[in-house]
Amino acid sequence: MSASNVVAPSSTNQSGKPPVRAGIKKNRRQQSRWALYLIIPTLILLAVVIGYPVVTAIVMSFQKDAGLDPATGLFVQGGFAGFQNYAHWLFQQCMGTDGTTIACPPGNLGSTFWNAVFVTFFFTVTTVILETVLGLWFALIMNRAFRGRGFVRAAILVPWAIPTAVTAKLWFFIFSVAGIANAILGAHILWTSDEWASRFAVIIADTWKTTPFMALLILAGLQLIPEDVYEAAKMDGASTLQRFWRVTMPLLKPALMVAILFRVLDALRIYDLPAILTGGGGGTGHATTTLSILVIDQIRQGFNSAAALSTITFIIIFLVAFIFVRILGTNVVRTQEAQQKGAKE
Amino acid sequence: MKAARLSVVAGVALIGLALAGCTGGGSGGSSSGGDASQNLTGKGPITYVQGKDNSNVVRPLIAKWNAAHPDEKVTFKEQTDQADQQHDDLVQHFQAKDSNYDVVDVDVVWTGEFAAKGWLQPLTGDFKMDNSALLAPTVKSGTYNGTQYAAPQTSDGGILYYRKDLVPTPPKTWDDMLKDCDIAKANGIGCYAGQFAQYEGLTVNVAEAINTNGGTIVGDDGKTVTVDSKQANAGLSRLVDGFKNGQIPAEAITYQEEQGRQAFEAGKLLFMRNWPYVYNLAKTDGSSTVKDTFGIAPLPGVTADKPGVSSLGGHNAAISVYSKHKATAFAFLKFLQSEETQKFFVTQGSLAPVLSSLYDDADLNTQLPYLTTLKTSIENAVPRPVSPFYPAITKAVQDNSYAALKGDKTVDQALKDMASAIQTASQG
Numbered sequence: 180m181s182a183s184n185v186v187a188p189s190s191t192n193q194s195g196k197p198p199v200r201a202g203i204k205k206n207r208r209q210q211s212r213w214a215l216y217l218i219i220p221t222l223i224l225l226a227v228v229i230g231y232p233v234v235t236a237i238v239m240s241f242q243k244d245a246g247l248d249p250a251t252g253l254f255v256q257g258g259f260a261g262f263q264n265y266a267h268w269l270f271q272q273c274m275g276t277d278g279t280t281i282a283c284p285p286g287n288l289g290s291t292f293w294n295a296v297f298v299t300f301f302f303t304v305t306t307v308i309l310e311t312v313l314g315l316w317f318a319l320i321m322n323r324a325f326r327g328r329g330f331v332r333a334a335i336l337v338p339w340a341i342p343t344a345v346t347a348k349l350w351f352f353i354f355s356v357a358g359i360a361n362a363i364l365g366a367h368i369l370w371t372s373d374e375w376a377s378r379f380a381v382i383i384a385d386t387w388k389t390t391p392f393m394a395l396l397i398l399a400g401l402q403l404i405p406e407d408v409y410e411a412a413k414m415d416g417a418s419t420l421q422r423f424w425r426v427t428m429p430l431l432k433p434a435l436m437v438a439i440l441f442r443v444l445d446a447l448r449i450y451d452l453p454a455i456l457t458g459g460g461g462g463t464g465h466a467t468t469t470l471s472i473l474v475i476d477q478i479r480q481g482f483n484s485a486a487a488l489s490t491i492t493f494i495i496i497f498l499v500a501f502i503f504v505r506i507l508g509t510n511v512v513r514t515q516e517a518q519q520k521g522a523k524e
Numbered sequence: 525m526k527a528a529r530l531s532v533v534a535g536v537a538l539i540g541l542a543l544a545g546c547t548g549g550g551s552g553g554s555s556s557g558g559d560a561s562q563n564l565t566g567k568g569p570i571t572y573v574q575g576k577d578n579s580n581v582v583r584p585l586i587a588k589w590n591a592a593h594p595d596e597k598v599t600f601k602e603q604t605d606q607a608d609q610q611h612d613d614l615v616q617h618f619q620a621k622d623s624n625y626d627v628v629d630v631d632v633v634w635t636g637e638f639a640a641k642g643w644l645q646p647l648t649g650d651f652k653m654d655n656s657a658l659l660a661p662t663v664k665s666g667t668y669n670g671t672q673y674a675a676p677q678t679s680d681g682g683i684l685y686y687r688k689d690l691v692p693t694p695p696k697t698w699d700d701m702l703k704d705c706d707i708a709k710a711n712g713i714g715c716y717a718g719q720f721a722q723y724e725g726l727t728v729n730v731a732e733a734i735n736t737n738g739g740t741i742v743g744d745d746g747k748t749v750t751v752d753s754k755q756a757n758a759g760l761s762r763l764v765d766g767f768k769n770g771q772i773p774a775e776a777i778t779y780q781e782e783q784g785r786q787a788f789e790a791g792k793l794l795f796m797r798n799w800p801y802v803y804n805l806a807k808t809d810g811s812s813t814v815k816d817t818f819g820i821a822p823l824p825g826v827t828a829d830k831p832g833v834s835s836l837g838g839h840n841a842a843i844s845v846y847s848k849h850k851a852t853a854f855a856f857l858k859f860l861q862s863e864e865t866q867k868f869f870v871t872q873g874s875l876a877p878v879l880s881s882l883y884d885d886a887d888l889n890t891q892l893p894y895l896t897t898l899k900t901s902i903e904n905a906v907p908r909p910v911s912p913f914y915p916a917i918t919k920a921v922q923d924n925s926y927a928a929l930k931g932d933k934t935v936d937q938a939l940k941d942m943a944s945a946i947q948t949a950s951q952g
Contacts, residue, residue: 247640247747247912247950252669254640254912273948285927286920286945355783356775372721372778460722463927479611479915480949 233493236486240264244481257483264487268292288477291465292488296495299469302381302453303446309386311439314393321394322401339391347455350384354456377461381453388452389445393438400434401427440503447496450475470495559621559845560645566849569597570626570856573614574839576605579873589859596852598627607631618643618844626847627856629839630674632665632907633724633914636746638842639668640912645843647672651854658861659899662878665907666840669745673842675857676878678869680837681901682718682732683894684821685788685796685806687814694821696828698736698762701795705771708794714773716766717784718797722926725780727908727918728835729797730925734759735833735906736825741921746911747950751921752943761935764928777929789814797823799837800876803894822900834905838876876902916949 241264243257266272266280271290273283283289321332338346353360354370361368370380404427412422450471453459459468459476468476470492477485574582582600590597601624603610611634617625618641630638638644647653647666653675655663666674686694690711695701705715718732719725731741739756742749750756766772773793776784781798785805788796789812796802803820806812823832841860843853859865866882869875871891876898882888883899909917920942928938 245641252640252745252912253642276947281944281948283948284944285941286923287916287948288919289948356778367775369775369778458721458723460926463930463932464722464923476919479608480913480919 236493237490239483240487240490242483244483260483264484265491267484268488268491285463288473288480291468291473294465295468295470295473298378298465298467299447299449299471301378302385302449302469303443305382306385306389306446307439307442309382310390310393310442311435313386313390314397314438315435317390317394318397318401321398335394336391338388339395341388343388343451344455346384346388347452350380350387351456354380371457372461374462374466377457377466381456381467384456385446385449385452389442393442396438396441397431397435400431400438403434404430436503436507440500443503444496444500447499448492560642563848563850564650565851566847567596567852568849569599570847570849570852571599571601571624572627572629572856573601573603573617573625574629575603575607575610577602578605579875581869581873581875584872585865585868589856593852593855596849596855598856601625614638618846621846623844623846623848625844626849626853628842628844629677630842632836632838632840632910633918635666635674635840635842636668636910636914637912639671639673643845644673645845645847645850645853647675647843651843651850653857653861657880658878659880659902661836661902661905661907662838662840665836665838665910666842668910668912674840675842675861676838677841677860678838678875679878679902680799680876681834681898681905682728682797682823683800683834683897683901684823684832685798685802686819686821687791687794687817688819689817690794694819695795695824696831697826698824698832700828701824702766702771704794711794713791714776714787714793715771716795716797717772717776717779717787717793718763719780719784720763720772720777720926720929721780721783722922723780724918724922726926727921728837730760730763730921731835731906731908732797732823732833733763735835736823737762738826740906742909742911742917742946746909747913749943749946749950751946752939756939757935760925760928760939763925764931764935767929768931777926786811788818800894800898801874803892804874820894820897822897822904831900831904834901836902836905836907838878911950913946913949917946920945920949 241260241262243260243263245254245257247253248255263272267283267289269292271283271292272280273287273289275281317335321328321335341349351371352358356367356369358370360370368376370376408426408430409422412426417425448471449469453467453469454472454475457467459465459472461467470488474485474489474492477488572582572586577583577600582602586598586600603613611631614625614628614630614634618638630644635644645651648671653672655672658676659679662676662679663672666672666676684694688694690707691704695704701716708715718729720729734741734751734756737755737759739753739759740750741756742751763772767774767777779787781802784793784796784798785802787793788798788802789806789809791813806818807815809815823834825832841857843850843857847853861878863879863882866877866879867885867888870877870882870888874892877883880899883895885895889895908914911917924933924938924942924945927933928935933941
């Protein structure tokens with residue numbers, strides 16, 4: 180499509196050699212057709228593994244969950260629901276006894292939706308900030324040349340190499356009432372059941388586990404910064420702090436933004452760590468229930484309502500990614516080019 | 525360029541839509557009455573599905589069956605040891621109408637859901653089971669809407685563990701037990717603990733408190749809400765007051781079975797509600813400090829003449845409506861309930877039998893001294909609600925009773941919220 184747009188005006192301008200132009204045009208068209216044929220298998224594969232589940236989930240989210248037939252006590256199909264499932268989550272609308280909508284009472288999963296949104300974003304913001312700051316610090320250390328650097332690098336990476344489920348279980352023991360955390364602090368904190376303590380337990384465990392990931396991505400960015408810009412800065416009399424803020428940070432920004440984007444998207448769908456560490460509990464029972472945990476809880480109570488919730492979650496994460504890319508100018512594709520350019524300059 | 529990209533996305537979505545059309549949602553529970561009347565006399569090889577066989581009793585049992593029935597061999601399909609995963613695995617195979625899952629082992633709390641989805645063969649007509657020798661509450665756990673869908677194969681009930689060196693005679697009532705809490709205080713240990721972390725165990729403990737005081741959570745149909753009652757209020761108040769007055773130590777709000785057991789074995793608890801599996805561990809564990817100083821008793825009741833009401837644990841076996849060899853499957857169910865099998869279960873795997881007579885067997889009682897107490901517990905037990913909405917019910921019970929135990933909510937408010945949360949769940 181774009182090919183014809185480009186060629187059409189140029190052929191009118193240089194009408195002297197139409198056959199050649201036409202040949203190129205034909206060639207290009209053929210090429211693009213070939214390209215289409217070649218990517219068709221990929222498209223089909225994408226449709227099967229991504230398109231199909233997403234579309235099915237959306238179709239299901241407009242169906243009512245199966246209800247009981249009072250005569251037989253057996254389940255019957257619920258039928259078309261419209262936006263009822265979405266209203267259930269977004270506006271906490273539940274069905275009352277006489278078929279009217281009432282506000283979802285506590286103990287109904289619908290009543291915990293906004294709490295789950297808050298918890299998810301709270302975890303995302305705090306863990307990503309902590310991990311970025313600590314990761315940057317680790318990366319700066321690892322980027323230096325000193326004795327035992329290999330050892331430090333390996334040691335920093337250990338937590339990341341441990342499977343999340345194992346990490347969660349490990350911290351579960353550390354945070355148990357008679358665990359080492361209370362022993363060291365000399366305190367008597369109920370880490371897995373107190374509202375804020377349980378949230379911080381998850382944040383601490385997640386930071387411990389994922390900081391190395393940030394450090395690694397930032398280190399990759401740091402190593403692309405050529406040594407001569409630092410030398411030049413030194414020659415000009417820049418202090419260490421100035422070199423960090425004026426040289427390191429601007430050149431690191433593309434890599435840093437990509438790392439933060441990855442972590443944000445990862446953190447928004449966090450499931451395994453809180454699921455194992457606290458079971459999503461704490462406080463009144465929902466202090467660490469993230470959106471993904473809520474989806475899994477709902478699946479056992481009704482697929483269609485769960486489909487609506489996972490669609491909402493999908494849209495939330497998609498919006499966050501979109502905002503990141505558009506407003507903050509993160510461009511995952513262009514970063515490498517930019518960095519290479521940076522390296523050449 | 526933009527248009528091209530858009531059309532690619534649209535193409536992917538279109539193909540996805542076409543694929544989605546093929547299965548049409550595929551999640552609903554259709555009540556397929558037809559399947560329940562087919563293959564009733566079919567005989568042949570079948571598959572038995574159960575979670576991880578931790579005590580290694582299923583394989584030898586099936587080997588025995590297979591030796592006697594060479595034409596109707598049973599294959600054992602072993603699932604994981606995680607209850608949620610077992611549940612989801614069964615749901616997926618039922619949805620696919622898999623005829624290879626002939627006999628399935630269902631947790632007592634899944635029976636209502638599977639029965640209402642029309643996945644379990646009703647045990648009526650030719651498949652009527654003889655339940656006369658069984659402990660009555662176990663049969664109730666396999667019965668939904670007046671029809672038996674699952675045959676009890678193992679049971680379980682809560683019992684009271686106590687320190688007989690500190691309390692010579694175990695308390696018969698909850699009030700007596702609370703009086704003994706002074707002894708705990710004098711010794712600097714916690715008085716009573718059960719399972720109060722927010723998980724299924726909390727539903728078990730709250731249901732016990734409510735049932736002991738004469739209340740119920742839902743009616744016999746599995747959906748009429750009955751929890752907002754005076755009796756239920758009295759039951760839940762006991763646990764709430766226990767926490768408030770320090771008779772239940774504050775850390776018990778994080779206890780599942782294992783944490784309670786460890787605290788008891790470490791000598792930090794005077795009384796504990798737990799399952800019979802703790803008995804052997806507390807007797808033999810190297811770290812147990814109470815090996816010779818603990819005793820067991822039925823759960824404390826309201827009055828001395830009636831023990832507390834336990835929630836029922838255990839598993840039932842059921843026949844899939846999609847099985848091709850239901851006659852064989854039915855014979856296998858009876859084999860699971862036979863005295864020989866039940867005896868094998870209890871001696872080899874410490875699985876509580878469903879046959880009443882085995883609890884009075886003298887040999888077994890020497891081997892497993894807790895059997896008499898356990899019998900009292902199971903005889904007086906009430907199954908957790910056999911309801912198709914069980915996951916929503918247990919969630920409603922857990923969330924609201926947990927808030928009440930922590931003091932975030934009054935008992936009145938918790939029960940009111942519990943009732944309306946169960947109500948909304950059963951409205952779909």
